[in-house]
């Protein structure tokens with residue numbers, strides 16, 4: 555496995571702060587994705603978890619800041635769970651068994667579903683089991699079982715019963731039950747503010763026609779979209795020119811207003827020799843957790859750091875690399891901040907259409923995009939024809955595969971797990 559070289563900012567004066575070899579250069583193994591996340595987020599103390607109170611109806615997808623308890627029990631009083639008449643079971647049974655099936659007005663109570671049951675009655679005779687007569691009596695056609703269709707006060711939800719816990723993501727069902735039990739507002743965790751800084755002299759803003767050697771800045775919109783899929787809005791800053799001072803100034807400007815900072819580009823290992831100044835600027839301003847991770851494409855230049863206790867995610871510039879790095883590292887940092895899983899990609903099993911080329915393997919991950927198609931037996935998956943910044947890779951693919959472990963598992967005909975990028979119902983059929 556490739557090794558990455560970490561050049562510490564300055565030699566340690568006392569005990570070496572993990573920079574060994576008398577603090578000149580340290581050869582460290584490239585971490586796996588999990589190790590990189592631990593190196594990065596495991597060291598950043600969570601800041602005060604802020605909460606805000608919002609109208610319940612706006613709560614979908616938000617994360618509860620505190621446990622929620624029913625304000626109102628359900629039902630409020632013992633009531634009918636069916637349209638019918640309320641009776642006293644034992645009394646009615648005794649009469650019914652001796653052939654007296656006519657109930658006098660005082661022997662029953664008309665009870666539409668949800669209405670409170672008078673105390674002297676304990677069972678509901680369904681509308682179909684009786685006949686209401688024009689003289690105010692009722693005829694019992696069938697004897698119900700005792701307590702039929704009676705909802706006892708507070709047995710569905712007890713007043714004060716816990717509905718949900720802090721850290722749960724609010725679903726439509728949460729909202730309905732909370733509103734049903736007396737809530738109009740809900741206390742949710744504040745979402746992180748994310749700032750995104752694209753870096754590179756060769757980038758031009760969207761809406762500009764690129765000249766030779768230029769390209770239109772586009773990674774930021776992907777990063778924004780993945781953040782939005784996690785329920786978080788983000789701000790894209792103007793493109794920053796290559797150069798240490800400009801990058802430092804841009805980071806200084808963005809940092810106070812955000813909780814998570816994403817920088818794009820300039821993280822290549824060629825550093826200043828190849829106009830990649832981001833790594834050096836971040837090294838000066840904060841602490842680097844890792845530069846390079848066992849994940850491709852793009853992982854060898856991924857930068858994870860912190861500045862002033864805020865996580866910084868450094869995404870490599872080439873778009874095909876940026877999408878994978880964003881999918882692997884942006885949701886976890888948002889989830890770390892929120893304390894809740896927010897990015898879910900459905901996983902399906904598919905049979906490989908061809909051998910995968912030997913990439914990845916061991917603990918290193920290769921994450922190619924694939925086409926998943928419906929087959930009579932389930933699904934099949936094939937690598938997209940062209941990788942990189944192609945229509946097939948970006949738009950044609952509907953899933954990706956984490957190729958890792960024993961590469962023999964990725965031969966034609968083997969069953970693999972594909973992580974969908976789309977709704978399963980939109981997978982085309984092979985026929």
Ligand SMILES: Nc1nc2c(c(=O)[nH]1)N[C@H]1C(S)=C(S)[C@@H](COP(=O)(O)OP(=O)(O)OC[C@H]3O[C@@H](n4cnc5c(N)ncnc54)[C@H](O)[C@@H]3O)O[C@H]1N2
Pocket residue numbers: 752753754756757769770771772773774818819820821822823824828830852854855869870871872873875
């Ligand atoms: N000497 C070495 N050079 C490079 C190596 C290496 O190992 N040694 N690795 C290469 C690989 S692989 C990658 S990936 C890149 C990552 O480097 P950077 O993050 O520094 O990428 P940039 O130089 O800034 O940009 C490269 C290329 O990407 C496009 N780009 C950049 N930003 C955006 C954006 N916001 N939106 C759309 N496209 C963007 C642009 O075409 C740039 O030209 O390093 C290689 N070099």
Ligand code: MOO
Pocket residue numbers: 850851852853854855870872874875
């Ligand atoms: O890591 Mo680079 O993404 O192989 O293009």
